[in-house]
Amino acid sequence: MMDVEPLIVSELERMLPLPDGGRADWSDVLRRAGFMRARRRWRSVLVAAVVVAALVGVGVAIAAGFGAFNGISAAQRPQISADRIDPKLLAEINAANKGSGLGLIPDSARLVRRLPNARIYAVATKDGQLCVLAARLLNNNGKSDAAGMGCGSPLTQSEPSTAATFARNQSSPAISWGITLDSVTAVSFMAGGHEVTVPIENNVWAYEGAAPTHGSLTAHFKDGSTETIG
């Protein structure tokens, strides 16, 4: 029997070649859909965030409310302009947490690490909690306008790292991050069935790939010791 597929392919191609894409106009699609203005809303999403919490036993607070940063050198400095949280984002944080008594101190924000797809801030609260804010996360709209934050008690030697994960959708790799004490050089955890070890830079670890199993995260200290949290 004759294989007619090659003939079909060539003749269909001849009859109607692939057109050029000059007419493509996504903004026109948005207009037709009635989406000319992007509609955004804040939505609580569980992003598998875990913030290690404990009381500080030692250390000197560098300012009122900044005890939250004990052991985090990258955050212990005067605020510079780059540290300031975008006012719009700050307003949305406050609105989202209205009534929770969060008490975030905007002036305490310190940008501790810039990542390709996130900016990691340490922020203190009025009651001395450490909050880790990840801003400029890549959102589903292709823009870097997602953010996530977790708050808890300051880090300690026994609970020396925070951990959080965000994935913009099920098919995209997750981004995971955490803030650690100065004495931590790396963290390791299971992700995608493998053990992953991530070095610390500016008190921050970050990993892009399969979402970690945060039930067990091991901090590696400079002195060779480890602390497994989980």
Add this chain to the structure above:
Amino acid sequence: MTPERRATLNKPSLSCIVWVMAESEPLNGELEDLYRGRYRHFLRVATAIVGDETSGHDAVQDGFAQALREQQSFRGEGPLEAWVWRTVVNAALAARRRRAARPEAPEAAEIANANGHADESAVRTWVAALPERQRLTVYLRYYADLDYRAIAKALGVEVGTVSATLSSAHQALRRSMKEVER
């Protein structure tokens, strides 16, 4: 020996406030990527259905606009692209129906005049004679380069139906070629 200390990780608690700013239409980005990456293929199929490129472009735009508006109904049971193909094909079929209903408008010329050339080949005769479902299947297979599963999702039929439809279409082409040879 490396000392190891164990501690209990505090579980997420009320003091752990986590939120993220999410798009209320979470598929917008994926739909835009699909549009930008595959616009030319969508346009080709829509043009083949409607009969001219301008109307084909309108059908693509309307199909994607509908996909944006109704993205909440996408259940993820198949590829997003197949789901969008369904809306675009439906938009193109609706455009063709509207066009046919206009008394002054000529019947959609299908792909015969889409590139401005008359074509008397066996394939041309074959395409014109195909029933609509077979024709759509052919377009999606050969103009959009979709696999059988995606075609099935796009047309709302079983994968086996796609296979049988293409097989029937091929047989019809063989017959058409024999007639042309005579």
